[in-house]
Amino acid sequence: MADNITTAGQRHGSLDKDHHAQLQHDDDVAQQKQASFSMDPERRVAVEKSLKRKLDARCSLFVLIYIMNYLDRNNIAAARLKGLEEDLNLDYDQYATCLSILYVGYILMQVPSNMFINRIERPSLYISCAMLLWGLISTLSGVVHNFGGMVATRFFLGFVEAAFLPGALLILSKWYTRRELTTRNALLFCGNLISNAFSALVGAGILSNMDGTLGHRAWRWLFWIEGAATMAIAISAAFILPDLPHNARGFTDEERHVAQLRMAEDVGEADTDSADQGALGGLRMALADKKIYLMMLTFTSYVVGLSFNAFFPSLTETLGFSYVPTLLMSSPPWLFSCLFSLVWAWHADRTQEKFWHVVGPILMGVVGFVISMSTLNIAARYVALFLQAGSYAGFIVFYSWISSSFPRPPAKRAVAIAMINAFSQLGNVAGSYVWKMEDNGYRKSYGIVLAMFGVTIAGCYAFKLVLVDLNKKIAAGEMDPWETKHDVAVQTAQIEMDAGAVAAERQHMREFRYLV
Template structure:
């Protein structure tokens, strides 16, 4: 083509159909459009997700002081960590279906403001009953945020671009681990005694407040989808809308699900009868057992090596999280570039399982232990965006909201089981070794279930990936 490339799809009147007729031009124009969308919505949602995960994992750092101050055992503390996921699981499907009905802006605002208030309220805990109640409410209020992001991204990005986009959010898990190490350790050490409050109380207050402010910003800045985005031209809005609808139709064909719309209750009934949803849920359950345990118990693994200072434990925990953030982005980009998911997922889960098993050999040096934790973080965290690039491709229209939430909520019950079981094992044996071997087995089962049980992604996504 001899004419110049414009950054505005409206000037070229492109549609998803005629992008194929002019692939070189379409690739440049499409890249420019998706870069524009990325810059507008991803940085804000990334910050929100970092704050959400920081509020979720700071309980792991709080245990370094909170258990002793309140007289909680490992089993009691593990139960409190698990109760968060009871509320989370119970409310996740309803929350995501409300997002599909009322829009992302109002849903994300509600979620962030309420979970921020509950997180700040953790500073008032003084009894086990209060601890359990606030952890449950935190789960109720935060429910739907992550599956809501997954659903929201399907409105903007096609499947072939989604693993790299999702990797940004899962890098947020690692970033939250880094911030948790640096900020939580500093707050707990240096704010202890200020206004007569313990350091862990200040940590909950300071790290919970940003969620409230971000929720108020979301009410002003987010839009429900491309059709409401005033910062896009009419042609760009039309292109993204047609692309999303076309992908939903392809998902209906791949899932043999008929029409892609329908009443939300009908969609939920169809999802509940879909065995593939339960397979995805099992895979996610097994995977998140490993990822959540790594985030929650990493400070304790480091402390058990002989690092007793709270700030030192926090600083050492930065290393695996920082390495994990970089590694998962690189692996997800490679998965998008090659259009391959299953092999990437199997290698990540199998490698992560080996790394967790290696921790039971009790490395002789701190450097070796941090290296093994870093390998585990890279591979386990990288499996998450690769996984979440797949389910939306098989769940059309109204089924996507219910299906994504079902997979997330059933899978995230690992957050109920994992902390409690690991807490019980550690309380009874005085070691995490048996728990780490159990988690390694679950990770391997996750990879094998994906490899053997989930059909390869519809061919169209791979063809488009190769065209890009």
């Protein structure tokens, strides 16, 4: 009897604590929303302009980090050209294992990492520490002497690198509205595109000049130099990258306040998690959302279709030129892709349209694949490489489509980004087997990626239909905007708001629509 009373009392105390935390959360939301109706418009514009200028400057470091992320992941391919296989006594299957094992660690860590980064106050320090660690692991790749050592370093490299891309996408989604996010994602992915353009040239420079230096093979210097550069950048990242809108260093109190208001106004709710969700709340919500599974399958097909990027020098080699001209000719298509992606992403933000901004570049890639399959003409095949690289622009828009399709709560968005990105890495594993068929200028390989682009288009169209249906239900009042039981919290928060604010808030929620 006494035990039952004690247990009931503990349970009641726990409920009171959770209720108090929820009320505190709702009070914070109410204060943010009330302030949005009281700030002078001219002052708001000035503060917001200053905020975005500082934010863009700080987030530009993500581009450099992504360049190093890609270089450290793929420098093993360049090292292979200068004796890595011979020195480590690797056969082809063992080398392929060294390549693919990275994605095992990469896939395993993405969801736990993003769940963690969503709950900490200083994500900049987390990403900096992860970068410092993967730079160290990359450096250690230059001292291994056998197959087992290389497999171990590659696995842990992928395990640690998994923190960066989904974490960076999550941080950007906490600062930028849906109207701004695609362009910022495009700037981030410029790091990947720039790496595609110049990684072979950087590798060639080191491998051509460092062989025998201090008694070491050039491929070992490749790991040491690029790993050391990564660690140096990691230290600066701890001081430059932004944290969260409510606690970021380098911003005024007013700027931080406006940053939170912008995100609340974007979809009609503050970008915060409720106090009673728990550590696994976002995971449970994500697993229950059928939209995620459709995006996972569609995105994986897209990644298989884009697998040509890892074999781009080999595809350029089919033009018939020697080693150095081939490397030089591999860069311009990716420079074009970088510029085209920025313009395309800007237009996607301007129009707030997603489907055609994903499918359009895919159709460009389809034309490039067809040209490569149907002719051996050198000029035509080189133009086709530009079209294929340009298909990457839709890939960038797809990432912002993920964020805008799971806007609230942040815990669910964090898991959605990580789950979709992690599952899509299976496309990289499959893609490594697509490009073994070298006959007739990789014609059969092009046929496979062409089919995968067709699957991607079908998946995007199905996803569009799902969102259109959800928008109709929202308009009819049959469901709340982001499919969560949030109405009670909103009503509680509105107690502190005047009648005009309440009316405007309810109208904003009714007007919310998924971007299609």
